[in-house]
Amino acid sequence: MEKSRDQLLREIRSLKKRREQLEESISIKRAALESTAEGILIVDGKGKVIDFNEKFTKLWNIPSDIVKQRGDNRFIQYVLQQLSDPDSFVDRIRELYADPDVESLDEIHFKDGRVFERYSLPLHLDGKSAGRVWSFRDVTERGRIEEALHKSEEKYRNILENIEEGYYEVDLAGNYTFMNEAICRRQGCTRDELMGMNNRENTSPENAKKIYRIFNEIYRTGVPAKIIDYEIIKKDGSTINLEMSVSLLRDASGKPIGFRGVSRDVTEKKKAEERLHYLANYDSLTGLLNRALFRDRLSHAVERALRNRGVVAVLFIDLDRFKSVNDTLGHEFGDKLLQAVARRIKECLRKSDTIARLGGDEFTIMLEDIASPERAVTVAKKILQALVRPISVNEHEIYTSASIGITVYPGDAADIDGLLRNADSAMYLAKERGRSNYQFFTPEMNAKAQERLLLESSLRRALEKEEFLLYYQPQVDIETGGLIGFEALLRWRHPDLGMLAPDRFIPIAEETGTIIAIGEWVLRTACTEWRSWRDAGFPPVDMAVNISILQFRHRDLPETLAQILKETNMDPRYLELELTETALMTNPERCRDILAKLKAMGIRFAIDDFGTGYSSLSYLKRYPIDTLKIDRSFVKDVATDPDDAAIVQVIIALGRTLRMCVMAEGVETLEQSDFLKSQNCRKAQGYLFSPPLTPDAAVEWLKKAARPPLVGTV
Ligand code: C2E
Ligand code: CA
Numbered sequence: 001m002e003k004s005r006d007q008l009l010r011e012i013r014s015l016k017k018r019r020e021q022l023e024e025s026i027s028i029k030r031a032a033l034e035s036t037a038e039g040i041l042i043v044d045g046k047g048k049v050i051d052f053n054e055k056f057t058k059l060w061n062i063p064s065d066i067v068k069q070r071g072d073n074r075f076i077q078y079v080l081q082q083l084s085d086p087d088s089f090v091d092r093i094r095e096l097y098a099d100p101d102v103e104s105l106d107e108i109h110f111k112d113g114r115v116f117e118r119y120s121l122p123l124h125l126d127g128k129s130a131g132r133v134w135s136f137r138d139v140t141e142r143g144r145i146e147e148a149l150h151k152s153e154e155k156y157r158n159i160l161e162n163i164e165e166g167y168y169e170v171d172l173a174g175n176y177t178f179m180n181e182a183i184c185r186r187q188g189c190t191r192d193e194l195m196g197m198n199n200r201e202n203t204s205p206e207n208a209k210k211i212y213r214i215f216n217e218i219y220r221t222g223v224p225a226k227i228i229d230y231e232i233i234k235k236d237g238s239t240i241n242l243e244m245s246v247s248l249l250r251d252a253s254g255k256p257i258g259f260r261g262v263s264r265d266v267t268e269k270k271k272a273e274e275r276l277h278y279l280a281n282y283d284s285l286t287g288l289l290n291r292a293l294f295r296d297r298l299s300h301a302v303e304r305a306l307r308n309r310g311v312v313a314v315l316f317i318d319l320d321r322f323k324s325v326n327d328t329l330g331h332e333f334g335d336k337l338l339q340a341v342a343r344r345i346k347e348c349l350r351k352s353d354t355i356a357r358l359g360g361d362e363f364t365i366m367l368e369d370i371a372s373p374e375r376a377v378t379v380a381k382k383i384l385q386a387l388v389r390p391i392s393v394n395e396h397e398i399y400t401s402a403s404i405g406i407t408v409y410p411g412d413a414a415d416i417d418g419l420l421r422n423a424d425s426a427m428y429l430a431k432e433r434g435r436s437n438y439q440f441f442t443p444e445m446n447a448k449a450q451e452r453l454l455l456e457s458s459l460r461r462a463l464e465k466e467e468f469l470l471y472y473q474p475q476v477d478i479e480t481g482g483l484i485g486f487e488a489l490l491r492w493r494h495p496d497l498g499m500l501a502p503d504r505f506i507p508i509a510e511e512t513g514t515i516i517a518i519g520e521w522v523l524r525t526a527c528t529e530w531r532s533w534r535d536a537g538f539p540p541v542d543m544a545v546n547i548s549i550l551q552f553r554h555r556d557l558p559e560t561l562a563q564i565l566k567e568t569n570m571d572p573r574y575l576e577l578e579l580t581e582t583a584l585m586t587n588p589e590r591c592r593d594i595l596a597k598l599k600a601m602g603i604r605f606a607i608d609d610f611g612t613g614y615s616s617l618s619y620l621k622r623y624p625i626d627t628l629k630i631d632r633s634f635v636k637d638v639a640t641d642p643d644d645a646a647i648v649q650v651i652i653a654l655g656r657t658l659r660m661c662v663m664a665e666g667v668e669t670l671e672q673s674d675f676l677k678s679q680n681c682r683k684a685q686g687y688l689f690s691p692p693l694t695p696d697a698a699v700e701w702l703k704k705a706a707r708p709p710l711v712g713t714v
């Protein structure tokens with residue numbers, strides 16, 4: 001059947017249209033093919049190239065005409081020469097052609113370091129296998145990023161594991177979800193033991209409560225916090241102190257999922273702080289409070305007393321003659337004595353009483369909330385009593401005593417400085433009243449304390465300003481009344497206070513150490529005076545000079561003396577050094593050495609105030625002593641008190657046994673003089689014969705001595 005023309009035209013038109021449609025669809029596909037980021041290659045079942053896109057030629061760096069050769073050897077050469085492992089590439093292609101329905105995704109590596117992702121998809125036409133679509137994507141950059149990511153993660157983990165600080169993460173309930181090595185190390189646990197453990201399990205209940213509160217607060221506000229004092233109980237039971245930061249841990253969506261932070265071990269730091277605190281507030285020798293903390297406690301007590309109308313008493317305790325123990329037996333010895341004394345005093349106190357060491361041999365006690373000042377008396381008596389028993393230190397038995405001053409708030413002072421000052425003044429009164437006693441503060445004491453301060457500061461310059469002078473008291477033969485010698489007695493012409501007797505300033509000079517220089521001045525002046533008398537033509541007389549215990553122990557004394565004797569050309573046989581029993585009985589071995597050294601120079605010795613101290617006979621026997629001076633307290637009542645008379649008799653007998661000369665001092669009456677004469681005491685000194693004299697008056701005595709003396713006249 002012949003087609004009609006119309007029919008033919010219609011077919012042509014429709015064919016044309018289909019072609020147009022087809023072309024359109026092909027160009028759409030083409031455009032699609034070119035617009036992807038991947039390089040695409042389509043091959044048929046036999047491996048012949050059907051199609052490819054621009055990107056493919058670019059990725060593989062192959063001129064497109066070579067690809068168009070379809071299956072040409074040159075094409076495969078181009079591909080293989082670029083790869084770092086061409087064999088496995090070829091193998092993979094073979095495998096895939098053997099199994100046309102398999103999809104595959106792998107990576108291919110280039111010699112130049114590039115990495116492609118290779119995707120292969122079976123191509124089906126009308127349900128039949130018709131080849132493959134290969135797509136390639138350059139993933140070199142992605143690999144680099146992954147590698148960098150991996151590396152940086154490792155770096156951070158490395159840092160985390162190697163830092164001193166602990167890093168932890170916990171969930172919202174406080175269970176550990178992550179921690180670094182430092183945390184495990186510090187807590188003495190393995191990671192497994194810690195994982196899942198609650199952070200409240202390894203701390204005290206109070207701490208746990210505190211942590212809970214802080215975590216809650218952070219959860220509520222989102223504001224990070226720092227926990228400064230977090231005590232952790234380690235697995236072995238010991239504790240460590242942490243300082244820890246805490247902040248909220250959120251997931252990617254910002255939802256809180258736990259807490260995290262850094263913790264630092266501050267155990268050592270805390271210990272150092274505690275040590276500093278201790279040093280700032282306690283006395284390291286005795287463990288008692290120091291001045292600073294005592295003042296603090298006292299001011300609180302005063303505040304409380306003000307509110308509750310209470311009474312606070314302050315006791316100021318100063319050991320008697322501690323300085324000489326320290327100077328003669330050494331500081332180490334002195335320290336031990338102080339420790340022992342601190343213990344003794346403490347035993348006299350109640351728990352609620354506060355005791356401190358202010359420094360040196362000074363202790364203070366605060367009695368708070370006492371019903372009446374009587375309690376202070378009880379405590380003071382107890383302390384004095386406790387110190388009566390000797391204290392043994394380094395196998396020495398040391399006898400000590402204390403002088404105690406007491407002051408009471410609110411009666412005596414309005415503030416703590418006033419209280420401390422008053423107690424100090426009262427303590428000085430106790431010293432003046434013969435030591436080993438207690439005294440309450442009285443307003444007159446303030447004046448005394450003021451004077452003491454004044455003396456202390458002016459004493460320093462008294463030597464330079466030539467304010468010292470010596471008086472000379474005659475020593476006589478009690479039988480004939482003839483002059484034997486003089487005792488040099490120190491005076492201080494104070495610019496404001498007038499002439500001062502040594503008892504007022506010698507103790508201060510001893511405490512401040514100025515006694516060494518003053519003592520040297522005394523020796524030099526006395527010897528110079530002696531020389532001037534000799535040069536004036538008088539016959540030689542004895543010159544007695546008082547030596548302080550400190551001066552006696554000073555290592556320069558022998559040299560100083562030798563120097564002075566040489567300077568003044570004094571005959572040492574006429575020089576008699578007066579030493580107290582205390583000076584001679586502390587550290588007797590050392591004492592014997594010094595005595596021997598001076599004795600070798602020809603100097604003589606007297607024991608001053610004999611009978612008031614504790615002398616050991618065995619030492620007395622071994623010392624080269626020439627004279628015993630009976631203390632004037634015994635002489636005073638010798639004519640009326642049989643006890644004192646007996647003591648004086650014993651001393652005189654002792655002197656005779658030890659072949660020492662005996663001298664009575666403070667002889668004021670004829671009765672005393674007669675009694676002494678009846679006991680065969682050879683020498684005497686006292687107002688009965690003469691008071692201490694100025695140098696000019698002493699010369700008058702020397703002149704008179706040339707004439708026959710009249711007993712009992714001045
Ligand atoms: P002391 O060594 O016992 O000196 C005797 C003291 O008794 C002197 O007091 C003297 O004035 C006083 N006195 C003399 N005769 C009588 C008397 O008949 N009745 C009374 N009641 N007293 C009399 P002074 O001069 O005030 O000296 C006191 C103490 O000061 C001395 O006691 C001595 O221990 C010390 N001292 C004096 N001068 C020095 C010195 O140069 N160096 C040192 N280290 N101490 C000195
Ligand atoms: Ca004397």
Ligand code: CA
Nearest residue numbers: 608609629665
């Ligand atoms: Ca004396």
